[in-house]
Amino acid sequence: MKFNFQGAGIVRGFVETARNFLGSYYDPERLTTVEYPERKLALPENVRTVPFLVYDHDMSGLRCTACKICEQECPAACIKIIKDTVKKSDYLGKSQFQPQVFDIDIAVCMSCGICAEVCPFDSIKMDQVYELATQDRFAPLILHKEQLGKSNAYFHAIHPTDAVETDSLRDEAKRKAETKAAADAAAKAAAAVKPKPEISTTANSQSVGTSATANVEKAVAT
Amino acid sequence: MNSLDQIFVTLKQWLLSYVPTDFQPVGSALLSIVAIIAVFGTAFALTTILERKGLGRIQNRPGPNRVGPCGFLQPMADAVKMLTKEDIVPYAADKVLHYLAPIVLTVPIWLAFAVLPFGRNMSAIELDASIVFFFAVGSASELAVFMAGWSSHNKYSLIGAMRGIAQMISYEVPLVLSTVPVLMLSGTLNLNEIVNAQSGFSFGVGQWNVFTPWGAAGFLLFMIAATAESNRAPFDLPEGESEIIAGFLTEYSGFKYALFFLGEYLGLFAVTGLAVTLFLGGWNAPLAFLNVVPSWLWFFAKFGALIAVFIWARGTVPRLRFDQLLNFAWKFIVPLTLVNIAVAGIWYFSSDHLAYAVRWLICAGIFLGFYELLGRFLSLKRAPRTYRYAE
Numbered sequence: 001m002k003f004n005f006q007g008a009g010i011v012r013g014f015v016e017t018a019r020n021f022l023g024s025y026y027d028p029e030r031l032t033t034v035e036y037p038e039r040k041l042a043l044p045e046n047v048r049t050v051p052f053l054v055y056d057h058d059m060s061g062l063r064c065t066a067c068k069i070c071e072q073e074c075p076a077a078c079i080k081i082i083k084d085t086v087k088k089s090d091y092l093g094k095s096q097f098q099p100q101v102f103d104i105d106i107a108v109c110m111s112c113g114i115c116a117e118v119c120p121f122d123s124i125k126m127d128q129v130y131e132l133a134t135q136d137r138f139a140p141l142i143l144h145k146e147q148l149g150k151s152n153a154y155f156h157a158i159h160p161t162d163a164v165e166t167d168s169l170r171d172e173a174k175r176k177a178e179t180k181a182a183a184d185a186a187a188k189a190a191a192a193v194k195p196k197p198e199i200s201t202t203a204n205s206q207s208v209g210t211s212a213t214a215n216v217e218k219a220v221a222t
Numbered sequence: 223m224n225s226l227d228q229i230f231v232t233l234k235q236w237l238l239s240y241v242p243t244d245f246q247p248v249g250s251a252l253l254s255i256v257a258i259i260a261v262f263g264t265a266f267a268l269t270t271i272l273e274r275k276g277l278g279r280i281q282n283r284p285g286p287n288r289v290g291p292c293g294f295l296q297p298m299a300d301a302v303k304m305l306t307k308e309d310i311v312p313y314a315a316d317k318v319l320h321y322l323a324p325i326v327l328t329v330p331i332w333l334a335f336a337v338l339p340f341g342r343n344m345s346a347i348e349l350d351a352s353i354v355f356f357f358a359v360g361s362a363s364e365l366a367v368f369m370a371g372w373s374s375h376n377k378y379s380l381i382g383a384m385r386g387i388a389q390m391i392s393y394e395v396p397l398v399l400s401t402v403p404v405l406m407l408s409g410t411l412n413l414n415e416i417v418n419a420q421s422g423f424s425f426g427v428g429q430w431n432v433f434t435p436w437g438a439a440g441f442l443l444f445m446i447a448a449t450a451e452s453n454r455a456p457f458d459l460p461e462g463e464s465e466i467i468a469g470f471l472t473e474y475s476g477f478k479y480a481l482f483f484l485g486e487y488l489g490l491f492a493v494t495g496l497a498v499t500l501f502l503g504g505w506n507a508p509l510a511f512l513n514v515v516p517s518w519l520w521f522f523a524k525f526g527a528l529i530a531v532f533i534w535a536r537g538t539v540p541r542l543r544f545d546q547l548l549n550f551a552w553k554f555i556v557p558l559t560l561v562n563i564a565v566a567g568i569w570y571f572s573s574d575h576l577a578y579a580v581r582w583l584i585c586a587g588i589f590l591g592f593y594e595l596l597g598r599f600l601s602l603k604r605a606p607r608t609y610r611y612a613e
């Protein structure tokens with residue numbers, strides 16, 4: 001039905017808006033918005049807000065080794081890391097430093113995700129929390145290690161694809177390291193010469209190399 | 223029912239009986255002022271919330287529904303927010319003018335309410351030329367807009383003020399011209415008399431001006447000009463926030479901003495009240511048997527309906543470009559109002575010679591024919607619009 005007198009378009013516009021007005025009362029399907037605090041939409045998998053730190057099992061299993069790569073790469077310079085003096089063994093069985101302090105100022109963080117890209121230990125990942133408002137604009141917006149640390153299960157829950165991929169890469173690296181360690185031990189036993197102190201350094205650099213390669217592959221894949 | 227109809231008049235007289243005779247004129251004026259401020263202040267609060275809800279529904283969203291039951295306390299929250307905001311005056315502003323502008327906008331508009339008949343015997347003052355008074359005080363808002371724009375010392379304010387002036391002056395012409403047929407046919411400038419002239423019933427239906435061809439056309443033209451005159455969408459160019467931030471309101475905050483907001487709505491209420499009075503029979507009932515309903519209720523029912531139309535238009539028509547706005551006023555609306563005056567003359571002089579229906583058809587035909595031809599002529603030089611993304 002098309003009328004063609006002057007100003008017909010305006011009349012049609014009025015009819016359209018009247019239809020919207022009445023329709024929105026009896027047809028809830030029309031309402032395009034969601035009443036937010038009561039109803040929340042499921043987030044898409046790739047949503048990212050601020051970073052968090054992944055741990056295995058509990059906080060003592062924090063993957064971070066305080067290598068400070070993320071601190072240096074962060075364009076907003078909002079990460080602050082202080083190395084602890086104690087070491088712990090990482091998932092490859094090597095002894096690594098722990099972060100004593102790991103703070104992120106989320107008031108400054110711009111959610112770029114570069115820290116998650118560069119971390120060679122798959123320790124820092126992007127979170128999906130978005131209700132971050134606080135009463136004070138300084139102290140509560142600096143998240144500490146305790147608030148940042150979240151379990152691997154949580155990581156699986158929010159980024160399933162990425163988490164599965166990360167886990168398989170880590171398993172792979174671990175398997176390789178174990179085979180190599182076994183081979184080394186066998187060679188050592190077979191040769192039965194006096195122990196060389198360089199072995200541990202070689203293995204260390206190699207393991208970092210593997211993990212970095214894995215990271216690059218991951219970046220290409222995503 | 224007559225007592226209910228005159229309840230406010232009786233109330234006022236009863237209160238005045240306690241006032242010494244010498245002070246009765248002053249007392250009467252004060253009582254009217256209090257009543258008008260209370261009623262239209264409430265109407266302002268109610269309109270803001272209903273407008274936001276209505277616009278929301280037009281855009282398929284629920285609109286504000288958080289503060290109080292169904293969100294109806296939202297105006298209170300807005301008021302608290304406005305009043306507690308910091309009042310910032312720019313360093314380079316002309317402080318006196320900056321301070322005065324919101325007052326100059328609001329006060330004359332309150333004056334305009336003084337002559338509107340809200341019900342039988344219910345206008346604050348009786349003036350013989352009340353419609354002239356109405357337009358005279360109404361035009362003070364142009365001054366306020368320019369004061370605000372100039373004193374803010376901000377280029378956006380100044381552009382907004384310039385736009386405001388150009389628009390208001392352009393639309394003042396059709397606004398006044400579209401009321402001329404009513405004045406011609408009722409032969410008076412007194413708004414009370416104009417309402418009385420529409421108080422008859424033919425076949426049980428009220429003899430409102432809007433039921434005549436010149437009245438219907440005049441009503442539509444008046445509504446368009448009134449929208450522009452009160453700076454409402456789609457004619458809200460002076461505040462076009464997508465281009466010039468908030469126009470002449472850019473440098474206003476807190477209570478002064480609220481006053482501008484109030485002034486704008488009061489201006490809308492005043493012209494709406496005038497439209498009801500001139501075209502929709504004022505406080506008269508639409509059908510003869512509905513006369514039992516108090517007259518002031520009829521006035522406010524029509525008033526509310528017209529406000530709803532303004533909100534509907536705001537949700538429907540997109541903002542015009544400035545050249546379109548002025549072309550529309552001078553090339554289209556003004557000629558149509560002039561033709562409408564001629565049509566009203568034909569209507570008046572043919573009353574003795576032709577049957578009502580014939581007269582009606584001839585007059586409507588003349589106006590509509592002219593409307594269609596003028597519209598076509600004005601769009602001649604324009605290529606037909608192609609919409610790449612719509613349709």
Ligand code: SF4
Nearest residue numbers: 064065067068070119
């Ligand atoms: S890059 Fe990874 S392992 Fe290194 S300090 Fe940052 S989070 Fe910890």
Ligand code: SF4
Nearest residue numbers: 074109110112113115
């Ligand atoms: S997401 Fe970007 S800005 Fe935020 S901490 Fe990581 S690197 Fe820094």
